[in-house]
Structures are given as C-alpha cells and as structure tokens.
Amino acid sequence: MLFHLQLKVLLQHKIPEATISVTLGCSIKTVQLWNKRFQNGDSIVDKPRSGRPTIIPMDVTMRLISLYCQRDPLPGFSRWTIRLMQIYVQNNPDFLHYKISCTTIYRLLKSHSLKPYQNKYFLQISDPNFFEKMEKILRVYASNYPYLFCFDECTGLQALERVAPRLPSKGNRPEYLEPEYIRHGTVSLLSVLQVSTGDVFSECIPDHKSTTVIQSLEKHILQFDKSKDLHYICDNYSSHSTNEFCLKIAELCEVELPTLKSLEERKQWLELPAKRIVFHFLPTHGSWLNLIEIWFGILQQKALKDESFNSKAELEKRILDFTETWDKYFKHPFKFTYTGDGLHEKVISRFITWIEMESSQLSEKFLCKQIKLMINLAKRYWSKTPKSIWRYLKSILEDKITFIKCLIKTDEKSLNLITELNIILNSNLKVA
Numbered sequence: 163m164l165f166h167l168q169l170k171v172l173l174q175h176k177i178p179e180a181t182i183s184v185t186l187g188c189s190i191k192t193v194q195l196w197n198k199r200f201q202n203g204d205s206i207v208d209k210p211r212s213g214r215p216t217i218i219p220m221d222v223t224m225r226l227i228s229l230y231c232q233r234d235p236l237p238g239f240s241r242w243t244i245r246l247m248q249i250y251v252q253n254n255p256d257f258l259h260y261k262i263s264c265t266t267i268y269r270l271l272k273s274h275s276l277k278p279y280q281n282k283y284f285l286q287i288s289d290p291n292f293f294e295k296m297e298k299i300l301r302v303y304a305s306n307y308p309y310l311f312c313f314d315e316c317t318g319l320q321a322l323e324r325v326a327p328r329l330p331s332k333g334n335r336p337e338y339l340e341p342e343y344i345r346h347g348t349v350s351l352l353s354v355l356q357v358s359t360g361d362v363f364s365e366c367i368p369d370h371k372s373t374t375v376i377q378s379l380e381k382h383i384l385q386f387d388k389s390k391d392l393h394y395i396c397d398n399y400s401s402h403s404t405n406e407f408c409l410k411i412a413e414l415c416e417v418e419l420p421t422l423k424s425l426e427e428r429k430q431w432l433e434l435p436a437k438r439i440v441f442h443f444l445p446t447h448g449s450w451l452n453l454i455e456i457w458f459g460i461l462q463q464k465a466l467k468d469e470s471f472n473s474k475a476e477l478e479k480r481i482l483d484f485t486e487t488w489d490k491y492f493k494h495p496f497k498f499t500y501t502g503d504g505l506h507e508k509v510i511s512r513f514i515t516w517i518e519m520e521s522s523q524l525s526e527k528f529l530c531k532q533i534k535l536m537i538n539l540a541k542r543y544w545s546k547t548p549k550s551i552w553r554y555l556k557s558i559l560e561d562k563i564t565f566i567k568c569l570i571k572t573d574e575k576s577l578n579l580i581t582e583l584n585i586i587l588n589s590n591l592k593v594a
Contacts, residue, residue, distance in 0.1 A: 166196065168186060169182065169186060170196075172185070172186075173193075173196075173197055173200060179194060218260070218262075218266070218270070222258050222259075222260045223270055225257070225258060226262070227270065227274055229242075229247070229257075230247055230267075231277075236250075244264050244267050244268050245264055247267055248263065248264045285450070286447065286509075286512060287447055287535065288446065288531045289445045289446040289535070290531060290538050291445070292445045292447070292448065292535065293502070293505075293506070293538070293539070293542070293543060294538075294542070295445035295448065296445055296448060296451060296502060297502070298442065299442060299451050300498070300500075300502065302393065302442050303357070303498040307357075307358075307391070307393045309356070309386065309391060309392045310358065310395070311354050311355060311356055311382075311392065311394050311395070312354070312357060312394075312395045312454040313352065313353065313354040313355070313379065313394055313395070313396055314352075314396060314397060314449075314452055314454045314455070314458075315351065315352050315367070315370045316350070316353065316458050316461075317348070317350045317351075317370060318348050318350070319348060319349045319351060319466065319477065319481075320345065320347075320348050320349075321347055321348070321349060321471040321473060321476065322343040322344070322345060322346070322470065322471060323343055323344045323346060323471060323472050324340040324342070324343050324470035326340040327340075327470075328340065328470075339468055343470075346471065346472065346473050347474045348474075349366055349477050349481070350367050350368070350369060351364060351365070351366055351367070351481060352364070352375065352378045352379070353454055353457065353458070353485070354379070354382050355453055355457050355496065357453060357495070357496050357497075357498075358495055359493060359495060360488075360492075360493035360494045360495055360496055361489050362488055363381075363382045363385075363485075364481060365378045366481060366482070370399070370401055371401060372400075372401040372402075372404040372406055373406060375402065375407070376407050376410045376411075379394075380410060380414065383414055384414075388416075388438070390438075391438055391440070392438065392440070393440050393441075393442065394439070394440070394441050394442065395441075395442045395451075395452055395453075396441060396443065396452070397449060397452065398429075398443055398444065400425070402441070402443075403428045403429045403443075405428065407428075407432075408422060408428050408431060408432060411439055412437075414439060415438045415439050417437050429443055451498075453498060461481065461484060461485075464484065465484040466480070466481075506543050506547050507547045507548065507551055509539070510536065510539065510551055510555060513532050513535075513536060514551075514554060514555055514558050516532075517562045517565070518558060518562070520565045524569060525569075526570055526571070526576065529566070529569055529570065529576075530576050530579060533576075533579045533583055536555070536583055537579065537582055537583050537586060540552070540583065540586045540587060544590055549591070552587060552590065552591060553591060555587065556587045556588070559580070559583070559587075560584075563580075566580060567580075
C-alpha cells in the first residue's frame with residue numbers, strides 16, 4: 163500500500179512516468195496502469211487477483227502444521243523432514259483424508275508464522291555471580307586501557323586434506339568441493355588481541371598445559387616496555403591460574419609471590435591491580451564476552467573453512483600467514499558495546515519455562531545453581547526485570563513446588579534456597 167501511495171503522490175505532482183519508474187524500481191507499464199486507475203477514481207488498494215483459489219481446507223492445514231511442529235512424533239524419531247511427513251501422510255490416509263505433496267507441505271509451513279521446528283544454540287548462565295563478574299569485564303572494556311588484550315586458546319583445529327582438488331567456478335556454475343578427506347591431526351593455537359589497535363599475536367602450541375601457555379604468553383609480554391601496564395581478559399581454564407603461572411607473572415612483574423593455597427586465591431592475586439600485569443577472568447559460560455572469539459571466527463571464515471591441508475605444518479603456516487596479513491592490512495580497533503540490557507529478564511524467563519515444563523532433564527545440581535542465580539538477581543538486580551515477570555516467577559514456584567521438591571529430594575540446604583527465594587520475592591513485591 164505504501165508503494166501505491168508514493169506512486170499516487172508522484173503522479174499528482176506531474177512527475178514524468180519514466181522518472182517514477184526509476185525512482186520506485188518498477189516498470190513503466192506499472193506506472194501507466196496505476197495512472198489510469200487513479201484517473202478513473204480507483205482506490206490505492208490492489209484489486210483481487212485472478213487465479214485458482216486455495217483448495218486445501220483450513221482444518222487440514224492446521225492438522226498438518228500441528229503434527230510437523232511436534233518433537234519426538236514417532237518412536238525413535240526426534241523430528242520430521244518434509245519428505246518423511248509426505249510419506250507418513252501418504253501411508254496414513256485417515257490422518258488428513260487428503261493427498262498432499264512435498265511442495266505443498268513446504269509452502270504451508272513457510273506461510274505459517276509458528277515455526278517451533280527451527281532451533282538454535284544458546285549458552286545458559288549457571289554462575290550465581292555471573293552478572294557481577296560480567297559488569298567487571300564491561301568496566302574493563304569501558305576503561306579504554308591502551309594495553310588491554312584478550313587471549314584464549316583455540317584447540318582442535320583439524321588439518322584435513324581433500325582427496326580431490328576443488329573445481330573452480332565457471333560461468334553460472336558454482337565452485338565444487340570434495341567432501342571426502344584424510345586427517346593429518348590437529349593444531350592448537352594461542353592468540354592475543356590488542357583491543358585498541360586490533361593487532362593479533364598468534365602462536366601454534368603443542369598443547370594447552372600451563373607451562374606451554376605461560377611460555378607463549380611470556381613472548382607476548384616481553385614485546386612491551388616494562389613501564390607499560392598490561393591488562394589481559396581470559397577465561398577460567400585451569401592453565402591460566404596455576405601456581406607456576408603465578409610464579410612467572412610475579413617474575414615478569416618483579417614482585418614477590420605470596421603463598422597462595424587455593425585456585426580462588428591465585429585468581430584473586432592475578433586480578434590485583436597493584437602489579438604491572440593484571441588478569442581479568444570471565445564469568446563461567448561467558449566466553450562471548452571475550453573479543454578474541456570474534457577474531458577466531460574471522461580466522462575460520464577467511465582462512466580455514468573448506469580448505470585442504472596436506473599436513474599440520476601447512477595448517478600452522480596458513481594460520482600464521484593470515485595473522486601477519488591481518489596485522490598488516492586489516493587490523494582495526496575493536497569496541498565492546500553490549501551493556502547486558504535484557505539479559506536478566508531472558509535468564510529468568512528461561513528458568514520459568516523449564517519449571518513450567520517440569521522437564522525431566524533438570525538435574526538437582528543445575529536447578530540449585532539456577533535458584534541461587536534467581537536469589538542474586540532478586541537481591542541485586544530487581545529493577546532490571548519487569549515486576550510482571552517477578553510475579554509470574556513467584557506464582558510458578560508456588561504451583562510447581564511439588565515438582566521442585568521432588569528434584570531436590572531431601573537436601574535441606576537446597577530446600578532452604580527455595581524458601582529464601584520466596585521470602586525475597588514476597589518482600590520485594592509487597593514494597594513494589
């Protein structure tokens with residue numbers, strides 16, 4: 163309708179038909195047709211088109227769509243395909259009382275807005291203190307440290323040799339790739355991204371033990387003058403916080419390493435801002451907060467995807483060549499702009515859905531982590547989520563308390579968590 167309205171306005175202002183055709187991206191015959199209609203006083207609404215009306219009854223369409231959207235529809239089958247659906251309907255005529263083709267099934271599904279058969283991955287937050295840790299990382303990015311780096315290991319990069327050369331594209335024919343391959347082992351990579359410039363340091367490493375990681379990271383650290391303060395964002399992999407890792411960082415910072423008995427003590431010491439080299443640890447399941455993951459994706463798409471490598475050495479050379487080319491021609495500053503808006507509500511809504519479903523996949527351990535996360539959100543981030551969501555969470559916990567207690571069984575500490583969450587919800591909702 164917007165197109166017709168624009169067309170009418172342009173014609174009223176006596177704009178040439180050829181100009182209107184170019185401006186609106188339509189043929190001049192279309193402009194002439196609508197000009198005649200407007201002169202005859204017709205509406206801007208298009209007239210009904212000719213053609214055969216639909217002959218598939220609505221109840222047939224609804225039954226088909228409802229069956230296709232089911233998960234585990236038949237014993238041993240987790241989901242449908244269009245071809246399998248067509249065979250099933252053909253062999254069970256009493257279901258639809260209607261013969262239907264694969265093309266028709268595809269068309270009906272495409273025209274329908276409900277598509278639960280589509281799926282995508284997500285990484286559920288399970289760390290009860292996730293949001294406090296996330297905010298620390300966001301503050302680090304916002305600080306704009308000139309020497310802020312993101313590092314991580316990328317393991318298991320496969321050196322795959324295609325058994326036949328690719329056939330290049332020609333005319334309207336696409337490029338052909340051979341799917342069969344020979345394995346030549348895997349390569350591990352450690353990369354460090356400088357956020358302010360986009361420079362990347364990469365080294366192929368034999369493993370990701372602590373000694374290997376610190377030896378590679380030391381090479382990066384020694385590139386910079388001792389007067390520079392260096393900040394590193396990394397994940398919680400155990401190799402990043404061993405005692406030998408801390409010893410090497412203390413040596414590079416020229417400070418004495420105190421006695422650190424536990425993993426948490428070592429991580430706290432590595433995070434201390436009093437020394438020259440500071441580490442900032444991501445929350446669990448927070449790898450998406452690390453900008454090096456974006457660069458790993460660029461490496462995969464631009465250098466490794468669908469390629470053939472005759473050996474691990476050839477794969478390593480490709481990675482290092484790509485890194486050098488990136489630093490020379492394509493590097494650019496990276497900026498982290500995500501603020502976490504909407505994530506609090508999304509986490510609560512997912513938890514509500516799981517409880518509503520009474521999913522048998524919910525384990526006691528996972529459920530307790532989620533309840534601790536809900537307690538933390540209710541205590542510290544109440545205003546980040548609409549009150550209607552909190553009210554709904556409260557009602558769901560009351561309705562499904564039998565299911566929750568069945569999962570928790572007789573664990574007194576876990577039962578106390580449910581009680582604590584209910585008390586906080588009741589108190590906050592009364593104040594609201």
